[in-house]
Amino acid sequence: MRQPVELKKAYRLLNHGPTVLVSSAHAGQQNVMAAAWNMARDFEPAKVCVVIDKTTHTRALVEASGEFALNIPDRSLADSTVAVGDCSGRDTNKFEKFGLATFASEKIAAPLLGGCVGWLECKVIPEPHNQQRYDLFIGEVVAAWADSADFSEGHWHFPPGRARSIHYIAGGTFFETGDEFTVGK
Amino acid sequence: MRQPVELKKAYRLLNHGPTVLVSSAHAGQQNVMAAAWNMARDFEPAKVCVVIDKTTHTRALVEASGEFALNIPDRSLADSTVAVGDCSGRDTNKFEKFGLATFASEKIAAPLLGGCVGWLECKVIPEPHNQQRYDLFIGEVVAAWADSADFSEGHWHFPPGRARSIHYIAGGTFFETGDEFTVGK
Numbered sequence: 001m002r003q004p005v006e007l008k009k010a011y012r013l014l015n016h017g018p019t020v021l022v023s024s025a026h027a028g029q030q031n032v033m034a035a036a037w038n039m040a041r042d043f044e045p046a047k048v049c050v051v052i053d054k055t056t057h058t059r060a061l062v063e064a065s066g067e068f069a070l071n072i073p074d075r076s077l078a079d080s081t082v083a084v085g086d087c088s089g090r091d092t093n094k095f096e097k098f099g100l101a102t103f104a105s106e107k108i109a110a111p112l113l114g115g116c117v118g119w120l121e122c123k124v125i126p127e128p129h130n131q132q133r134y135d136l137f138i139g140e141v142v143a144a145w146a147d148s149a150d151f152s153e154g155h156w157h158f159p160p161g162r163a164r165s166i167h168y169i170a171g172g173t174f175f176e177t178g179d180e181f182t183v184g185k
Numbered sequence: 186m187r188q189p190v191e192l193k194k195a196y197r198l199l200n201h202g203p204t205v206l207v208s209s210a211h212a213g214q215q216n217v218m219a220a221a222w223n224m225a226r227d228f229e230p231a232k233v234c235v236v237i238d239k240t241t242h243t244r245a246l247v248e249a250s251g252e253f254a255l256n257i258p259d260r261s262l263a264d265s266t267v268a269v270g271d272c273s274g275r276d277t278n279k280f281e282k283f284g285l286a287t288f289a290s291e292k293i294a295a296p297l298l299g300g301c302v303g304w305l306e307c308k309v310i311p312e313p314h315n316q317q318r319y320d321l322f323i324g325e326v327v328a329a330w331a332d333s334a335d336f337s338e339g340h341w342h343f344p345p346g347r348a349r350s351i352h353y354i355a356g357g358t359f360f361e362t363g364d365e366f367t368v369g370k
Contacts, residue, residue: 040222041222134227155358167201168200169201175362175365179361
């Protein structure tokens with residue numbers, strides 16, 4: 001069940017470096033792309049960084065709306081994660097083409113993707129130099145959510161047999177998030 | 186055995202979001218800190234982003250030298266990864282205290298850490314606004330290396346029984362890099 005994540009613990013959704021799906025919306029258009037190049041940036045107010053290339057349709061929607069969402073797919077969405085990177089939202093409705101269910105964000109217009117394990121709704125902190133020179137976007141997290149089966153009370157606890165978050169490398173190859181372990185206790 | 190990694194494929198060392206150890210050196214001082222907040226930023230020239238807090242001794246060494254290295258620890262270094270985050274290089278020689286072996290970089294002064302699975306030698310691309318406001322450093326990768334048992338010819342191939350890269354969450358808890366899988370082939 002989807003539950004809110006305390007904003008100051010939202011970084012934990014990204015701390016292990018999962019590949020995310022960036023969703024966006026502006027003026028009646030919606031899109032989604034994959035982004036391995038993302039990271040948490042701050043605890044409170046919670047911030048994130050994500051690279052959104054100039055050539056993408058997502059870039060236009062994010063710059064126009066000043067908003068994006070980071071959706072954390074699990075392994076069941078790995079095919080879709082690769083597929084949405086292989087076409088452009090300029091000429092394809094990726095949600096229809098790949099049968100991706102969405103639901104409404106709470107604080108922004110971008111849709112959230114069904115079947116993910118976590119979601120971060122973000123507002124762009126305008127940094128034109130970073131955006132132009134490095135395709136680098138910094139967002140403040142204004143709402144965060146997780147599937148309580150996978151993350152609750154600030155902790156991941158992927159139960160056995162449940163698909164986990166994924167980490168893209170290249171050429172369709174991923175690593176799934178692996179064994180949890182704790183040191184120094 | 187340590188082997189060079191082609192710079193345009195160096196992003197693959199970080200693409201799955203491992204926690205790294207940031208090593209630095211300046212004027213006879215050396216230090217190391219842990220950083221979950223890192224990401225690849227570009228293919229060619231290869232770039233990376235990493236967050237280095239103003240309060241850290243590493244920050245002073247990186248700003249003074251204009252260089253840093255990202256070392257990718259495996260699970261055997263998880264204790265050390267937590268430990269180096271729990272003290273400051275201002276008053277502790279972390280290498281001696283935690284018995285961390287180092288060897289020389291090729292292109293920069295910062296030492297590289299023994300026992301890691303990958304290494305990226307980086308020169309800071311000066312961006313004073315990012316550094317001051319977001320503690321965000323962008324580096325160009327000037328040399329990259331990997332243990333060929335874990336990564337070669339541009340691909341990770343953690344063999345069975347060998348410790349893998351690690352992904353920090355909080356409170357001493359990590360995930361190890363998990364199962365590899367490929368989609369869309």
